[in-house]
Amino acid sequence: MRRAVGSVVADRRPLRIPAFRRLWVSSIVTAVGSQLTAVAVPKQIFDLTGSSAYVGLTGVFGFVPLVVFGLWGGAIADTVDRRVLLLVSNVGIAVTALLxxxxAFVQLGSVxxxxxxxxxxxxxxxxxxxxRQAVVARVVPPHLLSSAAALTSTVMTFGAVFGPMMAGALLPFIGLSTLYVVDTVALVAVLWAVWGLPSLPPLSGQVRRAGWRDVVGGFRYLATQKVLLASFVVDIVAMVAGMPRALFPELAERTFGDPPxxxxxxxxxxxxxxxxxxxxGLLSGWAHRVSRHGVAVVAAxxxxxxxxxxxxxxxxxxxxVCFLALGGAADMVSAIFRQAILQTAATDEMRGRMQGAFTVVVAGxxxxxxxxxxxxxxxxxxxxATSGGGVLVLVGLVVAVLLLPAFWRYRAPTETADTTT
Structure with a gap:
């Protein structure tokens, strides 16, 4: 019975690796804490302006730096000690949360x-x-990367579900400004976890400054890697054509009978x-036994x-709700194996830039x-709009696989001895 249960629940072997365990624990704190700020910012803007149009500006002010610094940050991660870069970026996040x-505490009142x-x-x-994602591939052996991706995706999803719920529960009791404090304290704990990581300089041993030439080099590399390119293309097809969340308010009221x-x-x-x-994510123990990662993503x-x-x-x-839950489950399967493909198919000197592009695709x-x-x-x-979007996903998926057949044929690296046991 214990073996049967172990084959279903999330594979915990990556957690036996101290460096990954530190990253994973810090991800739990980050996932929940960041959602507190994600709720507090639009709430504060609405309180200041009373306008949903101003709240909508959070998408622009959040997305533009995400694109620019996601690509540039990935390039930096390929040219410096990744432990140091994690520390610097975590300090930056903590300082802005404190500001x-x-x-909010002094009631500045400026949107x-x-x-x-x-x-x-x-x-x-x-x-x-x-x-952070580029570090995982340096500390986890290739045959456990899908399991590590499942564990990481699970805690991020946990934060997406329970972070806003916690914010909503705490807000009436502690006030909006204190939500920012809780996030700041959580980020200090993350700094402690990252401080204990080993040094992670480039494998070439050459630490240097990154420029836009490195970003362009990442795009050139991606253009030559059909498997990686296809993993981005199919996710763009799925999300752009098939993500209906913008219609939830209208559907809730006009189709499912919510009050105004x-x-x-x-x-x-x-x-x-x-x-x-x-x-x-919780029942992802089977993921490490799947070798046809391309097929798994296409099926999902x-x-x-x-x-x-x-x-x-x-x-x-x-x-x-059942269909949406099925979609969420499928999206998690896709995310697990796309992350595993990215970490195994990309070389270490390009892994940060590919992770940066992955961040832009997933967020954009x-x-x-x-x-x-x-x-x-x-x-x-x-x-x-919603059902037609689902049809477009299926059509776009078929076209992508026909144009990039290497993705369908892609298999995970052959499993080697498990050094974590």
């Missing part, structure tokens, strides 16, 4: 100060994320995707497309989808 607390600090925070975050101020349906629609993803995105078609055609809230796809689905729903209605 957000200060302006532009809040948006400016958000941009700086996201710039440091964009440098931190590809560096919001209600049960809206909460369930937003929770369903991460709940499905979290379930798969296919299920995502079908789930979005089903969601779009649903007139029952609970049927819709859903934001573009918000725009495309909003326009499509205004033109043809929510049912056609």
């Amino acid at each position: 957000l607390w200060a302006q 532009w100060v809040v948006l400016g600090l958000l941009s700086v925070n996201q710039a440091f975050f964009a440098i931190n994320m590809p560096t 101020g919001g209600g049960l349906a809206l909460g369930w629609l937003y929770a369903a995707l991460p709940l499905g993803a979290l379930l798969i 995105i296919g299920v995502w497309g079908v789930a979005m078609v089903g969601f779009g055609l649903s007139s029952s809230l609970w049927v819709a 796809g859903p934001r573009v989808a918000d725009l495309t689905h909003g326009w499509a729903a205004a033109a043809v209605g929510t049912t056609a």
Whole structure:
């Protein structure tokens, strides 16, 4: 029975590696703490302005630095000691969280100060994320990378589910400014975890400054790596064509009967995707036994497309929630194996830049989808926009596989002796 259970629940072998264990524990703290700030910033802006249009600016002020510094940060991660870069970027995130607390505590009342600090925070975050992921491939053996990706994705999903819930529960009791303090304290704990990591300079031994030439070099490298390129393309197809979250408020009220101020349906629609993803993360013990990573990603995105078609055609809230949960589970499977492909197929001197591009794709796809689905729903209605998006996912997936067949054939590296046992 113990062996059967162990084959289903998340593979914990990567946690036997001290360096990965430190990263993983710090990821738990970061996942929850960052969500507190993610809730506090738009809430404060709405309190200051009373305008959802100003709240919408958080997307622009957050996304632009995420793109610029995600790409540049990945290049830096390939040319310096990654432990040092993690420390610097974590300090930057902690300082901006502290400044957000200060302006809220003194009631400065400037929406532009809040948006400016958000941009700086996201710039440091964009440098931190590809560096953190590039470190994983240096400390975890190749045959455990899919398991490590599952563990990391699970805690990030945990933060996405429970972080906002915690923020909502704490806000009436401790106040908005204190949410920033909690995030700052959490980030100090992360600094302690990162401090204990070993030195991680480039394998070439040459530490140097990174420039835009390195960023361009990353794009040139990506253009020659069909497997990596395909992993980005299929995710863009899935998210841009198939992510319907911008339609949740309208669907909740007009299709599922919520009152105008919001209600049960809206909460369930937003929770369903991460709940499905979290379930798969907790039951991901099978992931390390899958060698056909390309096939696994294609199958997962296919299920995502079908789930979005089903969601779009649903007139029952609970049927819709089930389809969304199925989509979230499929997206988690795709994320696990795309991350494993990225960490094994990219060389170490390019891994930071590929992780930077991965961060931009993962963060940017859903934001573009918000725009495309909003326009499509205004033109043809929510049912056609959502279910039609699912169909487009399936068509785009087939085209991508036909144009880049190497992705379908990709297999994980042959397992070597397990040095963690």
